[in-house]
Amino acid sequence: MAGDSLDKKDADPSAGKERERKRSRSRSRDRERKASPGKERKRHRSRERKRSRSRSKSADRDRRQKDKERDKQRDRDMDRDRNRKDRDREKDSHRRDKDRSRKTSMSPKSKEIRIKREKDMKKEEEEDEDKKKKEKVQPLSLEELLAKKKAEEEAEAKPKFLSKAEREAEAIRRRELETEERRRLVDEERKKRRVFQDIGRKMLEDPQERERRERRERMERENNGMEDDDSRQKIREEKDKGKELQAIKERYLGGVKKRRRTRHLNDRKFVFEWDASEDTSIDYNPLYKEKHQVQLYGRGFIAGIDLKQQKRDQSRFYGDLMEKRRTMEEKEQEELRLKKMRKKEAKQRWDDRHWSQKKLEEMTDRDWRIFREDYSITTKGGKIPNPIRNWKEYTLPPHILEVIDKCGYKEPTPIQRQAIPIGLQNRDIIGVAETGSGKTAAFLIPLLVWITTLPKIDRLEDSDQGPYAVILAPTRELAQQIEEETIKFGKPLGIRTVAVIGGISREDQGFRLRMGCEIVIATPGRLIDVLENRYLVLGRCTYVVLDEADRMIDMGFEPDVQKILEYIPVTNQKPDTDEAEDPEKMLMNFESGKNKYRQTVMFTATMPPAVERLARSYLRRPAVVYIGSAGKPHERVEQKVLLMSESEKRKKLLDVLARGFEPPIIIFVNQKKGCDVLAKSLEKMGYNACTLHGGKGQEQREFALSNLKAGAKDILVATDVAGRGIDIQDVSMVVNYDMAKNIEDYIHRIGRTGRAGKSGVAVTFLTKEDSSVFYDLKQAILESPVSTCPPELSNHPDAQHKPGTILTKKRREETIFA
Numbered sequence: 001m002a003g004d005s006l007d008k009k010d011a012d013p014s015a016g017k018e019r020e021r022k023r024s025r026s027r028s029r030d031r032e033r034k035a036s037p038g039k040e041r042k043r044h045r046s047r048e049r050k051r052s053r054s055r056s057k058s059a060d061r062d063r064r065q066k067d068k069e070r071d072k073q074r075d076r077d078m079d080r081d082r083n084r085k086d087r088d089r090e091k092d093s094h095r096r097d098k099d100r101s102r103k104t105s106m107s108p109k110s111k112e113i114r115i116k117r118e119k120d121m122k123k124e125e126e127e128d129e130d131k132k133k134k135e136k137v138q139p140l141s142l143e144e145l146l147a148k149k150k151a152e153e154e155a156e157a158k159p160k161f162l163s164k165a166e167r168e169a170e171a172i173r174r175r176e177l178e179t180e181e182r183r184r185l186v187d188e189e190r191k192k193r194r195v196f197q198d199i200g201r202k203m204l205e206d207p208q209e210r211e212r213r214e215r216r217e218r219m220e221r222e223n224n225g226m227e228d229d230d231s232r233q234k235i236r237e238e239k240d241k242g243k244e245l246q247a248i249k250e251r252y253l254g255g256v257k258k259r260r261r262t263r264h265l266n267d268r269k270f271v272f273e274w275d276a277s278e279d280t281s282i283d284y285n286p287l288y289k290e291k292h293q294v295q296l297y298g299r300g301f302i303a304g305i306d307l308k309q310q311k312r313d314q315s316r317f318y319g320d321l322m323e324k325r326r327t328m329e330e331k332e333q334e335e336l337r338l339k340k341m342r343k344k345e346a347k348q349r350w351d352d353r354h355w356s357q358k359k360l361e362e363m364t365d366r367d368w369r370i371f372r373e374d375y376s377i378t379t380k381g382g383k384i385p386n387p388i389r390n391w392k393e394y395t396l397p398p399h400i401l402e403v404i405d406k407c408g409y410k411e412p413t414p415i416q417r418q419a420i421p422i423g424l425q426n427r428d429i430i431g432v433a434e435t436g437s438g439k440t441a442a443f444l445i446p447l448l449v450w451i452t453t454l455p456k457i458d459r460l461e462d463s464d465q466g467p468y469a470v471i472l473a474p475t476r477e478l479a480q481q482i483e484e485e486t487i488k489f490g491k492p493l494g495i496r497t498v499a500v501i502g503g504i505s506r507e508d509q510g511f512r513l514r515m516g517c518e519i520v521i522a523t524p525g526r527l528i529d530v531l532e533n534r535y536l537v538l539g540r541c542t543y544v545v546l547d548e549a550d551r552m553i554d555m556g557f558e559p560d561v562q563k564i565l566e567y568i569p570v571t572n573q574k575p576d577t578d579e580a581e582d583p584e585k586m587l588m589n590f591e592s593g594k595n596k597y598r599q600t601v602m603f604t605a606t607m608p609p610a611v612e613r614l615a616r617s618y619l620r621r622p623a624v625v626y627i628g629s630a631g632k633p634h635e636r637v638e639q640k641v642l643l644m645s646e647s648e649k650r651k652k653l654l655d656v657l658a659r660g661f662e663p664p665i666i667i668f669v670n671q672k673k674g675c676d677v678l679a680k681s682l683e684k685m686g687y688n689a690c691t692l693h694g695g696k697g698q699e700q701r702e703f704a705l706s707n708l709k710a711g712a713k714d715i716l717v718a719t720d721v722a723g724r725g726i727d728i729q730d731v732s733m734v735v736n737y738d739m740a741k742n743i744e745d746y747i748h749r750i751g752r753t754g755r756a757g758k759s760g761v762a763v764t765f766l767t768k769e770d771s772s773v774f775y776d777l778k779q780a781i782l783e784s785p786v787s788t789c790p791p792e793l794s795n796h797p798d799a800q801h802k803p804g805t806i807l808t809k810k811r812r813e814e815t816i817f818a
Contacts, residue, residue, distance in 0.1 A: 092121070244285055360393050375414040378626040382581030385425060387417040394421075400449055403492050404441075413438035414627045420445050423601065425583050426590035428574070428619040431603040433627035434751060439603045440485045443471075443545045450543070451518055452493055454593055462540055463516030467498075469543035470568075471521045472561065474551040475721055476501040476698060477705060482547065483521045495519065500536070502526045503698020510535035524552065524560035531567050538567045540594070546602045546614075550744060553610040565618055572598045573620070580621035605751065606744045637754040639787040640763045641777065643796075649737060649765050650681070656763055657687065662732040663714035668749050670738040672719060678737065679717040692718040720745055728752065736764040743776035759786075771798040 162170070202210065218235075301310050355367040355374075363371075368386050372378070377387060388394045390411065391404055412420070415433040422429050423446030433439060447469050451459075471486075473479040483499040490497055498512045500522035506529065513520075513536050520527075520536070530536045544565065546552065552561060574580045574597040589597050600619050604611055615622060644652055653667070669675045672693040682689040690704040690713040701721075707713040709728055716722065720740070731753040740746040746764075753760025764777070778799040781789040793799055 088125075240286075355389075360389065372418075375417060376628045377414055377418050379418060379623065381623040382621060383583050384418075384623055385421040385583060388412050388420060389417075396445070397449060397452065399452065399493065400445065403448075403489055404445070406492070407488055409441065413442075415439055415625065416442045416445075418625045418627075419443070419601075422623045422625070423447075423599070424449060424587075424590065426586045426597060426599055427580070428599060428622040429601045430607075430615055430619065430622045430624045431601070431627075432605070432607055432625065433603070434605060437627060439547065440482055441489075443547075443601045443603065444486060444489055447519070447543050447545075448489055448493060448495065450590065450596065451495055453591065456494070458594070459518065460516070464537075465539040466537040466541060467517050467520040468540060469519045469545065470527070470538065470541055470564070471519065471545040471547060472524055472527070472552065472564065473521065473547050474523070474555055474557065476503060476523060477692075477701065477722065478548060479521050479523055480702070486519055486521065490519065497521065500526050500530050501698070503701070506530065506533070506535070524557040524564060527564055528560055531564070539569060541568050542572055542596050542598050544568065544598065544600045546600070548604065549602045549614065550604045550606050550608055550611050551748070553608065553614065554742075554744070558610065558614065561614065562617075568598065572596065574598065576620050578621075605748060608744065636759045636786065637750050637784070638759070638761050639750065639781050639784055640761065641766055641781065641790055641793050642763065643766045643790075643792045646767055646769075649767075650678075652765060653735065653737060654685065656735065662730075663688075663711070664708050664728060664731055665715055665733040665735065666722060666728070666731055666749075666752050667715060667717045667735045667737050668722075668740070669717065669719060670741070674738070675717050675719055679715075682715060682717070687715055688713050689715040689717055692716055692722050694719065694721055720749070722752070729755075730758070731755070732760060734760065734762045736762070739764055739766055739770040739773060739777075741773070743773055743780060746773070746777065747780070766793070771796075772803050774799040775802050 205213075218232075222232075301307055351364070355363060355371050358367065363386070371387060371389070375387075391401055391409070396404075415431055415437050419429055419431050419439075419442040423443065429443075431439060431442065451468055471479075471482055473482055479499055479501045483497060486497045489495075496515075496517040497519045498509065498517040498521070500509050500513070500520055502523060502525060506526075509526075509530065510533075513530070522530075527536075531538070546561065552558070572595075579585050586597075589595070600622075602611070602615055602619065602622075642652060667678065669678060672695045675691050675693045679689045679691045690707055692701055692704045696704070704713070704716065705728070708716050716728075717737075734750050734753045736746070736749060740749060750760075750762035753762060766774075766777075774793065774796055775798065778789055778793055781787045781793075
């Protein structure tokens with residue numbers, strides 16, 4: 001055996017050589033390893049890294065393979081369960097059919113066996129269902145979902161190594177896409193080149209050839225039904241126009257004539273020597289192409305043509321002709337009418353602009369009517385001048401405008417807008433306006449304008465003749481208020497003012513009067529006292545103002561007023577004729593200086609009969625100016641009414657004050673004693689109150705008013721002395737602790753709040769004793785837009801009719817027999 005092996009080795013010299021080569025290679029590798037151990041270590045590490053990477057790849061591959069196998073196994077199990085269920089269902093149905101067939105022939109023992117079997121089957125089914133429920137895959141928790149998502153993201157982030165086959169497939173796909181894109185670009189380029197060649201061919205084409213080709217294409221389109229009648233008509237019209245234009249060019253511009261073809265002897269026999277363009281049988285001009293149809297105007301018809309058709313054409317022709325003629329005329333008329341209407345509307349729009357957008361010269365009577373409506377101005381009594389739009393537009397002297405601007409009067413109030421122009425015409429005025437509407441400036445400005453027109457030397461020389469103007473007020477407080485305003489206006493102009501009122505030393509007032517003054521502001525009682533004691537004469541008085549005339553009448557000053565007016569000389573009294581209403585004559589008289597007629601101005605918030613009687617006696621043809629509605633409560637004052645007994649008033653007042661209020665407020669009572677008692681009780685409760693009534697001295701009254709205006713006091717408890725004309729700024733609330741005896745006083749009381757465009761509240765306490773004013777109070781509340789009448793007042797028997805209109809008969813004494 002050994003010999004055989006040796007023989008084989010010897011016999012195979014090539015195998016020996018190979019073995020020798022391997023040995024030498026291993027020896028050289030050992031030598032290298034010994035010579036460089038670092039390189040060997042690196043090689044070993046790289047080999048280990050490759051092995052670990054291949055192991056991780058194989059582990060991933062195994063995991064994926066296991067997941068796939070697990071999914072397949074789950075699908076197989078589910079299919080097996082489904083098949084088993086179907087088989088069991090079939091068996092059950094088969095068994096039930098058998099049982100039904102055997103039911104009649106079954107013995108009791110067999111029945112028991114069958115029932116046992118059914119129970120066993122049910123148990124098996126229940127056990128299977130429980131197993132399935134247990135086997136049901138539970139939904140993954142949030143942590144598992146997050147872990148799964150993280151694993152997927154890591155797997156996507158890992159570099160994907162494609163196999164050789166996948167790389168080859170991707171390269172082939174990319175190559176196909178590039179080829180397809182290149183083929184598409186080549187096709188597009190070829191198509192563009194073909195279109196360009198077609199366009200060039202058509203441009204170089206002979207016109208006759210082009211016409212023949214177009215005719216051929218058109219015939220094909222008509223045969224194929226490719227084109228509708230409208231498009232055909234358009235093409236025909238375009239072609240006709242082109243041909244007509246070509247014919248005109250050749251006729252007038254000398255077109256290039258083609259040489260006629262010469263006929264040689266050897267040519268064909270029949271040669272047409274005319275061109276298609278020389279054909280004159282077709283007219284391209286629409287005037288000749290669409291010739292007018294012959295109309296014989298009813299004289300007959302053309303022979304050889306259908307008569308009915310001729311009649312139809314004739315009637316259509318006449319109908320179109322008449323419609324065309326009529327339409328043209330109507331169009332012209334309509335255009336003319338519309339032009340006139342537009343012109344009229346433009347003029348109307350221009351004229352109908354609001355008065356605020358017009359200049360003073362452009363104002364029409366209609367604009368002035370709208371102006372008066374906007375400011376609730378109503379006038380009567382002869383030719384009333386137009387009101388003032390603003391201070392700058394009106395022709396007042398510059399020094400007066402400067403004073404008005406310094407006093408802070410930006411815009412005139414409604415009563416000022418209308419009363420000042422009337423006053424500047426020297427006309428008598430009755431001004432009916434709500435309290436706080438700027439009446440003081442309305443009678444002061446015309447007076448100041450007239451006084452400043454007089455020479456100053458005359459004013460100083462005639463100072464012993466008394467004042468130029470007398471202003472009468474019902475109360476001291478109102479007289480002092482007017483004095484403040486007059487000084488504000490008159491001091492810059494050098495006009496002196498003296499107040500003649502009670503409660504101040506008569507001697508001091510007499511001294512000031514002897515020094516000379518232009519305006520005297522007085523209460524009726526003290527003025528009569530001064531006149532009787534010769535402290536004052538009214539020799540040059542030409543301007544009399546009765547402010548709050550209705551209040552003066554109510555307070556019993558009517559005889560005093562008449563007595564004062566008798567002291568004024570009658571030589572300058574106006575004539576009671578139409579001359580007193582003539583604006584031009586009155587204006588001339590106003591500018592005549594000392595010889596001016598006497599001017600009487602009366603301002604009031606209400607117009608009772610006594611005031612009308614006084615006006616008729618002393619005013620000559622007066623102009624009456626109503627602002628808003630005469631005697632109506634202020635539109636911005638919310639009126640509240642509470643019905644109660646006398647004993648509940650104090651408790652109710654404390655409730656009203658406890659709700660909170662914005663000082664100052666005014667509480668009105670009817671008696672002086674009640675005024676003091678209420679003020680003391682309020683001070684005990686911790687409220688800051690002061691009083692104002694006729695029993696107080698002048699200094700006390702002035703001190704109380706100044707404290708209230710300065711904010712030192714929050715509540716003013718007053719009688720009707722404070723109800724007229726007194727202007728205390730920002731009065732937030734008025735409380736009628738005792739209801740006024742008449743509705744006029746009530747209106748003046750609530751007029752202390754809601755002044756100068758602000759809103760206010762008026763609270764009134766009513767008792768059974770005030771039933772005489774229930775009706776008027778109810779009407780006043782109903783007419784106010786911001787107030788609501790309580791049902792206790794609106795349904796009260798005394799509020800249903802005016803007192804005195806229905807007589808209530810007393811019941812006779814009746815004897816009852818039992």
